Amino acid sequence: MNERKRKNTSTRRAMLANEIAQAIRLRAFRPGEWLRQIDLEERFEATRFDVRSALDELAVRKTIEHVPNRGYRVAEVDLKTYEEILATRIILERATAEGVVARIDDAAIARLDALAAQFSAAVTTGSRTEQSEINRAFHQFMYSFCGNAVLEEMIWGLRDRGRGSQITVWSSHELLQKSDREHFEMMAALKARDAERLAALIATHIIKGGVVGPVPVEPG
Amino acid sequence: MNERKRKNTSTRRAMLANEIAQAIRLRAFRPGEWLRQIDLEERFEATRFDVRSALDELAVRKTIEHVPNRGYRVAEVDLKTYEEILATRIILERATAEGVVARIDDAAIARLDALAAQFSAAVTTGSRTEQSEINRAFHQFMYSFCGNAVLEEMIWGLRDRGRGSQITVWSSHELLQKSDREHFEMMAALKARDAERLAALIATHIIKGGVVGPVPVEPG
DNA sequence: TGCGACAAAATTGGCGCCAATAATTTCGCC
DNA sequence: GGCGAAATTATTGGCGCCAATTTTGTCGCA
Numbered sequence: 001m002n003e004r005k006r007k008n009t010s011t012r013r014a015m016l017a018n019e020i021a022q023a024i025r026l027r028a029f030r031p032g033e034w035l036r037q038i039d040l041e042e043r044f045e046a047t048r049f050d051v052r053s054a055l056d057e058l059a060v061r062k063t064i065e066h067v068p069n070r071g072y073r074v075a076e077v078d079l080k081t082y083e084e085i086l087a088t089r090i091i092l093e094r095a096t097a098e099g100v101v102a103r104i105d106d107a108a109i110a111r112l113d114a115l116a117a118q119f120s121a122a123v124t125t126g127s128r129t130e131q132s133e134i135n136r137a138f139h140q141f142m143y144s145f146c147g148n149a150v151l152e153e154m155i156w157g158l159r160d161r162g163r164g165s166q167i168t169v170w171s172s173h174e175l176l177q178k179s180d181r182e183h184f185e186m187m188a189a190l191k192a193r194d195a196e197r198l199a200a201l202i203a204t205h206i207i208k209g210g211v212v213g214p215v216p217v218e219p220g
Numbered sequence: 221m222n223e224r225k226r227k228n229t230s231t232r233r234a235m236l237a238n239e240i241a242q243a244i245r246l247r248a249f250r251p252g253e254w255l256r257q258i259d260l261e262e263r264f265e266a267t268r269f270d271v272r273s274a275l276d277e278l279a280v281r282k283t284i285e286h287v288p289n290r291g292y293r294v295a296e297v298d299l300k301t302y303e304e305i306l307a308t309r310i311i312l313e314r315a316t317a318e319g320v321v322a323r324i325d326d327a328a329i330a331r332l333d334a335l336a337a338q339f340s341a342a343v344t345t346g347s348r349t350e351q352s353e354i355n356r357a358f359h360q361f362m363y364s365f366c367g368n369a370v371l372e373e374m375i376w377g378l379r380d381r382g383r384g385s386q387i388t389v390w391s392s393h394e395l396l397q398k399s400d401r402e403h404f405e406m407m408a409a410l411k412a413r414d415a416e417r418l419a420a421l422i423a424t425h426i427i428k429g430g431v432v433g434p435v436p437v438e439p440g
Numbered sequence: 441t442g443c444g445a446c447a448a449a450a451t452t453g454g455c456g457c458c459a460a461t462a463a464t465t466t467c468g469c470c
Numbered sequence: 471g472g473c474g475a476a477a478t479t480a481t482t483g484g485c486g487c488c489a490a491t492t493t494t495g496t497c498g499c500a
Contacts, residue, residue, distance in 0.1 A: 010279075010286050037482070049455055052483085056273070060280040068231075069461050069482060084370040091315045091371070092308075150304040150381075151311070154374060161370075257452070269485055272453085289452060289491050 016046055017054040021063055021160060024074055026129045031076045031164045035064065062161050075164040082165040085158055090203050092155050093139075096146035097199035103145045104190060112142055112190070116183040123180050131176065132169075138183060142190075178208055236266055237274040241283055241380060244294055246349045251296045251384045255284065282381050295384040302385040305378055310423045312375050313359075316366035317419035323365045324410060332362055332410070336403040343400050351396065352389075358403060362410075398428055 020040070023029055040051045059066040065075045077085070115138040122131045136159075143152055170176045182205045189198040240260070243249055260271045279286040285295045297305070335358040342351045356379075363372055390396045402425045409418040 010288055038480090047455070049453095053276070056276060057280050060277050071482065081370060084368045087368055088312075088315075088371045088374065091311060095308075095311045148304045148307055150301060150378070151308045154308065154378075158370070158374075258450090267485070269483095291452065 012046070012050050013053040013057060016044055016050055017057040017061075019044055020054055020058060021061075024063060025132070025160065025163055029074050031074045031166065034071055034073045036071065061157060063164075075161070076166070077162065077164040079165075079167075082162065082167060085162045085165075086206055089155065089158050089162070090206050092151060092158065093143070093202050093206060094199040096143045096148075096151060096155070097195045097202060099146035099148060100142055101190065101193050101195040101198060103147055104142075108141070108145060109187070109190060112138065113187060115141060116180075116187055119183055120180050123176050128170075135179065142186075175208065179205065182208075232266070232270050233273040233277060236264055236270055237277040237281075239264055240274055241278060241281075244283060245352070245380065245383055249294050251294045251386065254291055254293045256291065281377060283384075295381070297382065297385040299385075299387075302382065302387060305382045305385075306426060309375065309378050309382070310426050312371060312378065313363070313422045313426060314419040316363045316368075316371060316375075317415045317422060319366035319368060320362055321410065321413050321415040321418060323367055324362075328361070328365060329407070329410060332358065333407060335361060336400075336407055339403055340400050343396050348390075355399070362406075395428065399425065402428075 020035070029035060035055065037048060037051050037055070040046070040055075041048055044051070046054075055064065055066070055072045058064045059072060062075060064072045066072050115134065119131065119134045119138060122134050126134070140156070143155060146152065170179065182201055186198055186201050186205070189201060240249075240255070249255060255275065257268060257271050257275070260266070260275075261268055264271070266274075275284065275286070275292045278284045279292060282295060284292050286292050335354060339351065339354045339358060342354050346354070360376070363375060366372065390399065402421055406418055406421050406425070409421055
């Protein structure tokens with residue numbers, strides 16, 4: 001009966017914040033780049049008020065940085081913080097293994113196999129952002145079975161924060177292929193219901209995929 | 221030379237948000253309670269604009285909840301979410317043990333001993349909020365040596381979120397005394413540089429301090 | 441007396457205006 | 471011609487106003 005009325009502010013704000021966040025993920029805005037409110041108004045067809053709200057939200061989530069009287073810019077993550085983010089991601093993402101192994105079902109495994117295959121295809125033919133989005137989908141779907149929504153939230157919050165680093169993810173084709181292979185190793189561990197092995201794979205996946213060269217990361 | 225100019229908004233907003241957050245921690249506002257903007261204006265002597273900004277920030281941090289056209293209220297955490305928060309806290313806080321043990325020095329140990337002693341005293345003589353604040357100070361100071369600022373942030377964000385549960389922390393005097401004892405056991409593990417033992421103690425500390433058998437939760 | 445509808449009051453929330461600040465250009469002086 | 475200062479332009483950000491919405495209070499009717 002009732003047609004859906006126009007969205008209220010908090011919804012619009014959240015949606016816009018997510019749109020901007022995605023744009024940042026897709027590197028439409030690069031780390032350090034200023035986000036001019038006027039541009040965002042036009043690009044996303046939103047009012048200035050909504051743009052500001054969304055930017056404030058992203059600043060609280062540390063996706064962007066606010067400089068008084070200068071504006072908002074995509075956060076640039078320094079090396080130390082980046083390493084801390086990776087270390088914390090390892091802690092959190094490892095911890096999903098147990099729950100995932102316990103709760104995953106055959107249908108989900110099939111879907112994950114498909115996503116892993118999609119990633120394989122994207123490694124050779126797809127664009128950087130395609131690879132990135134498929135990879136994200138793979139992990140997001142897998143972690144969604146961990147049985148802890150709070151834990152999931154933290155993981156995705158951290159992953160978004162890590163985007164602001166100068167370090168190139170998958171800096172070489174070999175690393176990309178390694179990530180690809182690791183997905184299938186994870187699937188094997190998953191099918192064998194081997195939580196410990198899955199956790200170990202997740203840890204190396206994060207380290208190898210994210211850091212180039214000598215790795216000075218000691219979790220904790 | 222230059223007298224310090226008036227604080228800019230983002231600073232005022234952050235300060236006000238922290239003040240309100242502390243008030244919530246101290247139970248000046250109870251879970252489910254509505255935070256009327258007019259009241260907050262007077263109580264904290266802030267403009268309506270700043271109040272709203274601060275409330276928005278706290279809503280993003282999930283300390284409070286925003287209901288369109290109704291306002292903001294202290295988040296009520298349901299049991300499932302509360303358990304997830306505790307589980308995630310255990311994951312994160314355990315992970316500090318290694319770094320803390322590696323980095324702690326004698327001066328810090330002395331300070332922690334003092335805080336543990338303060339807590340002991342507060343167990344018998346202090347108020348609930350005093351106990352809570354000293355306990356917080358103890359853990360905050362300890363975790364500050366973990367060498368991972370991002371990890372620390374996550375922990376304190378989660379701890380704040382947990383305040384919104386109906387579950388009474390330290391529901392009995394015995395649990396309070398148990399917490400007290402555990403602080404000293406942690407100190408022993410710390411002095412022995414036994415990270416594994418410290419991690420185990422942290423885990424039980426969180427579980428025992430936070431959950432009390434079958435929980436009489438009444439939906440608000 | 442209980443209940444529903446209508447009216448009045450209280451509260452929230454969208455938004456535009458313009459002051460404050462930073463960035464850019466122009467101009468004058470050496 | 472180069473350099474610094476002043477004027478111009480661009481952008482951000484504080485804030486108050488009033489509309490939209492909810493809550494509270496009142497009245498009439500069964």
